[in-house]
Amino acid sequence: MTKPVFRFAPSPNGRLHLGHAYSALLNADFARRFDGRLLLRIEDIDTTRCRPAFEAAIYEDLAWLGLRWEEPVRRQSEHFDEYRAAFRRLQGRGAVYPCFCSRKDIAAAIACREAEGGQPWPRDPDGAPLYPGTCRLLPAGEAERRIAAGEPHAWRLTMAELQTLWPGPYSYGRFDRDGLEERVAADPWRWGDAAIVRKDTPTSYHLSVVVDDALQGVTHVVRGQDLEAATDLHVLLQTLLGLPTPLYHHHGLVLDPEGDKLAKSRQSQSLAELRAAGAAPQDIRQRLGF
Numbered sequence: 548m549t550k551p552v553f554r555f556a557p558s559p560n561g562r563l564h565l566g567h568a569y570s571a572l573l574n575a576d577f578a579r580r581f582d583g584r585l586l587l588r589i590e591d592i593d594t595t596r597c598r599p600a601f602e603a604a605i606y607e608d609l610a611w612l613g614l615r616w617e618e619p620v621r622r623q624s625e626h627f628d629e630y631r632a633a634f635r636r637l638q639g640r641g642a643v644y645p646c647f648c649s650r651k652d653i654a655a656a657i658a659c660r661e662a663e664g665g666q667p668w669p670r671d672p673d674g675a676p677l678y679p680g681t682c683r684l685l686p687a688g689e690a691e692r693r694i695a696a697g698e699p700h701a702w703r704l705t706m707a708e709l710q711t712l713w714p715g716p717y718s719y720g721r722f723d724r725d726g727l728e729e730r731v732a733a734d735p736w737r738w739g740d741a742a743i744v745r746k747d748t749p750t751s752y753h754l755s756v757v758v759d760d761a762l763q764g765v766t767h768v769v770r771g772q773d774l775e776a777a778t779d780l781h782v783l784l785q786t787l788l789g790l791p792t793p794l795y796h797h798h799g800l801v802l803d804p805e806g807d808k809l810a811k812s813r814q815s816q817s818l819a820e821l822r823a824a825g826a827a828p829q830d831i832r833q834r835l836g837f
């Protein structure tokens with residue numbers, strides 16, 4: 548029987564904190580208990596925010612925690628061609644359209660709709676307003692002309708059409724700490740016309756994660772609850788691209804004393820700082836319940 552494959556997939560855009568340590572240790576714990584393999588993937592598609600020094604620090608912090616992973620490590624920034632090929636397949640299915648809107652354009656269109664409709668515009672599971680569909684209505688000729696002229700653009704999923712052509716129902720398998728599995732319904736439509744190729748990078752988190760999990764033969768995805776809703780979108784992409792859907796476990800998040808999610812942007816204490824303050828790997832493991 549082939550072994551289960553787990554992966555820890557951090558982004559090198561800051562130092563790792565306790566939340567990352569929890570996710571990494573939980574992946575390693577599952578891999579050990581399920582007699583599986585553990586991969587490490589560097590999710591660095593955002594070339595403006597990711598830094599080689601942060602990547603080096605990831606290896607250092609994880610090794611310090613006592614983790615081992617298979618080499619070579621997959622670095623997403625080296626695989627833009629593969630994401631482009633997946634995007635072409637989506638394009639071939641008529642599943643996408645180009646979008647030239649800036650954030651400001653989107654905000655203005657939504658303010659306008661809210662004023663007209665007298666009610667708040669619907670939001671996606673992350674709390675961002677759904678894309679109002681402005682560029683979906685562009686005549687094909689105009690979109691082609693603007694692309695040919697080199698105008699920066701994203702590519703969005705055409706959800707209304709997809710919902711007709713690929714109605715589902717969608718679902719995926721969820722597993723718990725003991726490996727018990729159950730089916731969970733997925734609702735990709737609540738994401739609206741999500742961008743699957745961003746303006747600033749030739750892919751998106753959603754597209755590259757789905758392509759990589761399939762290419763790397765990942766069978767068990769263990770990641771934070773903050774990504775649970777994104778799984779619904781991933782299941783749709785897997786279906787459109789003909790890729791297998793792994794099993795998922797979305798773990799609770801490590802919170803700070805105020806009850807907020809730890810975040811690089813909130814300057815949450817990093818593993819490096821905890822180490823400098825005298826913490827030992829064993830202290831971190833204990834604190835996180837391992």
Ligand code: GLU
Binds near residue numbers: 557558770774
């Ligand atoms: N790169 C993502 C993060 O650092 C995790 C992606 C995933 O596990 O699917 O939050």
